[in-house]
Amino acid sequence: MTLTASNLESHGDDHFVDAEEDERSGKVDVEGRSPLRLAWARFRKDKLSMAALVVTTLFALMAISSPILKRLGVIDPYTPHQDLLDYATGNYPKGFGGGMSWSHPLGVEPGLGRDVLSRLMYGATLSLTIALSAALITVAIGTILGIIAGFTGGIVDSAVGRLIDLTLSFPATLMLLALSGVVVDRMTDLGVPAGATVNGLYIVIVLSAFGWPPIARLIRGQVLSIREREFVDAAILMGASRRRIYFKEILPNLWAPLLVYFTLLMPAYVSAEAALSYLGVGIKNPTPTLGNVLGGALEYAYTDFFFFFVPAAVIAAIVISFNLLGDGARDALDPKAGR
């Protein structure tokens, strides 16, 4: 599984050939190409992955820009526009497509008349922030415990192994639902600002607390093979510290699986956040997230189709593009895995 220079070499690749030619002709200095750069070259040739990367980047840019746009007053996820609604029908938006207009390109929501596009954009920021933080923490915990277990072995390894079994045996979703009230209250008592902050933090904590075991197992397996390698032995013989061995010798060889795992974790967490918001654990009224915008729209599936369809399509687009990106990254980083 691990990518090293040696097994990349055996895999013929014209960029590689070009490089060798350049080297021979002495046009350029010898340039070390890291496995990641080689993988990027492969990735670029996959059109689907590139499309996924573009879409993902667009969503990321949207997520980054919407708080700024909100401050500038370009998007406004909170102001009701009840004048755009028809009282006689039970406050459905007037006009085509759930009240679509130039000032409200994706329409307004029934009942309150808040702008759907603004809520989606601002919601995407929060949802992606939650997913990103949770994915980073998950990967960090999993990696650290995986390296420690794999490298140290013995009693530490079995301790971590049992901890993994224990964590996996918890019904995570149930715990998340059951504990939310108590833990959120406790966190508020400890000074975390109430409202969106504390609920968002709770989701991040629980998702990462229950999400790390698979990645720890994966990393442990990788480390078991890496620690038998000569450069590790060399480092040990030279008296390198544990820390150096973990982070300078072993970790650089783990970037590939970590990157793949991370890109696949993102969409999983985006949908987890959506599901939790729908179940009422997530960030609450009136702060929008992709999950609670969709949750509020579900019951309108028959009667205000666009209002339901738009957030559903956005979540689907985010999840699909992240998944394709993850797949592309795996193919590029591990060409032997095949499709």
Place this chain on the structure above:
Amino acid sequence: MGTNRKRLVAAAASMVVAVSLAGCGGDSGDGSGPKGQTDQEVTEATKGGAVFSLETAVTQAWDPQRTYTGRDLSNQSRLVYRSLVDFPKGVTDNIEGQTPIPDLATDTGQSNEDATEWSFTLKDGPKWQDGKPVTCEDLKYGVSRTFATDVITGGPNYIIGYLDVPQDADGQPVYKGPYTGEGQDAFDQAVTCDGNTITYRFKKPWPDFPYAVAALRSFDPYRADQDKGDKSKLSVFSNGPYMLDEKGWNEDSGGTFVRNPEWDASEDTNRDANFDTITFEIGIETEVIIDRLIADEGNDKFAFTSRSVTPAQYPQITGDVEARAVNFESPFSNYLVPNFNRLTNLKVRQALAAATNRAAYVGALGGDKASAPSLSIVNPSTPGYVANPNFGKAEGGDVEGAKALLEESGETLPYPIKLTYPIGSDATDKAFAALKATYDEAGFDVTLDGLDPSGPYYEQIQKPGSDSDLIWGGWGSDWPSVSTVIPPLFDSRVNITKASNGQDYGNYASDEVNAAIDAAAAETDIDKANEMWSEVDNMLAEDVAYIPLDTTKFYFLHGSGLENYVNSAGTNGYTDLGVLSVVDGGK
């Protein structure tokens, strides 16, 4: 707290279902006072057929002394439990429909001068389902059960505070109910039987006692030999036109009632008993109930519900479906209370009251069909209701006025407000987001604190040290009188203890208001009493002890096979089973 249950129902009715208005009839409360809710009328009916009640919430109790939800109180009265007096069947007019008429008793009761003593004489003829006559002893046993507050829970236990039974050192009645028999002598003096005449003696005047008898089931007779204490919670021993079939009541799925052969139609004119059987199907999601009623197939043709159509389903209520829908104001009102431990500045409270955007709130709940803005904590269906002039226009949301008041208050702006409300549907969340938008515009900085009404919500707001600034409340009166609205919500003496503020969520305590409440409660002339109550309401409004929000509307749908579907005033606006019938008797 005694009145919890009815309060919870109010919350459930308005928040969780949060929907409704009159498809037929469609009067959208102009605030002119009590009137008929719909134009439904009772026509000639054919006996026979089976009807079905589709419900979401499980029935808490079939034990009359433990029942406190509006729907169940009404259903029990029409099906299985008769009372001394009852509200008339099939009447939608709020005054006539909520005036007691004799049922088991020969008249509506005789009281002494100051209404501290009431007597009723039993008719000859009413029988239990085993053929034995209903006696004065059964009536006395029924109310005695309420004193067993450790067994008979969930009902309106506060009525034991009225009966003239001495209190022990803890302020509890010395009588502990029929199961222990402790203090029986004291109870035997408070409630006496003389042949067929039962007499109740009270500590304080109770001029509208017959209303309480008709509205609640606490004073219904109960047969001592059928009483298994807590185990009787879901069993039924009937003296009405129907009885539970041999399968009994299933807590999760419901049950079926069949005709009671011992019931005599010629003697009981308060119940038409048209259908042969009624089946309760419980635990169905509201959306599913409404979808089934829209489809109108099979047994659902004979079905009805107490769940309102949800706003998302409004567009489906058209054409012949609309003909099967009714939309009208329910007896449940909603309001906000400022927390007097925190919002001590009158100008700030006045600014909140001015900025409360009732139009936006109602719009977010689903508009005209879901609710109507209100200007008093008293429901418009209650005799004695007056739109309180202190609260300005019905739509509310006076941003400029609120800004001016906030400026006069001298507080630093934006003024932070934590608004605590019970979460329910998506519409609820939107409604509070709508309130927040206008408050913020006026100079407040509102944090919405939505809590689960099944526990955390009441824990938070009933804590005397709560950090909520503004709190949602919902209320339906126990019987149609202001005396069951203002005292249980604002009399600090019955509400505030060290551990809890009871129903007085805003920790409001005013000696003048308490004194005015006592005076109004003791007034035996109903019209004069209503005037005094409206004066108390004005005192509360001047202090901004509460801010009125809306009156929940019911939006009910029923199957095409039903006739005489009437939402009587006397059945809390729910389907009146005393007149309901099946087209051609189901043949």
